[in-house]
Amino acid sequence: MCRCPHAVLLILLLQAPLPVVADETARYAELAGRIADGIGLDRDLVQAVIAAESAYDPDAVSPVGAVGLMQVMPETARDYGVEGQARLAEPATNLATGMRHLKRLLEKYDNIGQAVMAYNAGEGALARGGGRVDYPETQRYTHRVLTDYLGRKGVAPYSEAARALLGIELSPAMARAGGERRAAPGARAYRVASRDGGAACGRERHARRSSGRCATALRAAPETRAAGLSAGAADGALAAAGDLQRR
DSSP states (O other): OOOOHHHHHHHHHHHSOOOOOSSHHHHHHHHHHHHHHHHTOOHHHHHHHHHHHTTTOTTOBOTTOOBTTTTBOHHHHHHTTOOSHHHHHSHHHHHHHHHHHHHHHHHHHSOHHHHHHHHHHOHHHHHHTTSOOOOHHHHHHHHHHHHHHHHHHTOOTTSHHHHHHHSSOOOHHHHTTTOSOOOOTTEEEEEEEOTTSOEEEEEEEEOOBSSOSOOOOOOOOTTTOOOOOOHHHHHHHHHHTTOOOOO
């Protein structure tokens, strides 16, 4: 049995009844906050990620199978001991799994900005970019998550204080990466996988169920997941990597 203090605290937090709240978004935000406290993550960062990933829709499923509030891929969940889509779809399990992955990225990079980029595009993409991911979707996603996070902290997004907190410099150009074209309401997310199992999310014609927001799959860590893409799939992904938004 695991005697990890964090694990014990997390179990106690999940067993406590949730307060009555006015709507489901507030209910899941409260649950996410409790789990973040138990795992040792900043509540504000977690809430910003969830807002970008699923808009607090626990039933969100991306076209490639990313599930739930934090859009966790089943193969990534298995790295954290979670088997089966039904279990992964359960909100508390989904949140805890996604946050464990996010925490590992934060510990690996010691840099909030890089961890958010890796959460979206994969660790291999970040490594190939020398600590930065220039995929247009990742640029927009990173800007969205981090400006939301900074807003919750009361920090101006393009200030020196923001740069010191995030470890990267945000710019308005990140929000416009790839051009001014924006997804229509209900536009679905689609992904191009990279050799490390990462993926960058783009938007195309309507097909996804639920919120219509860009649902970014969590990626399995290269050092913990032996299985990779087929050579053909990887080659096709690399061919598309120059412009992940196929129109």
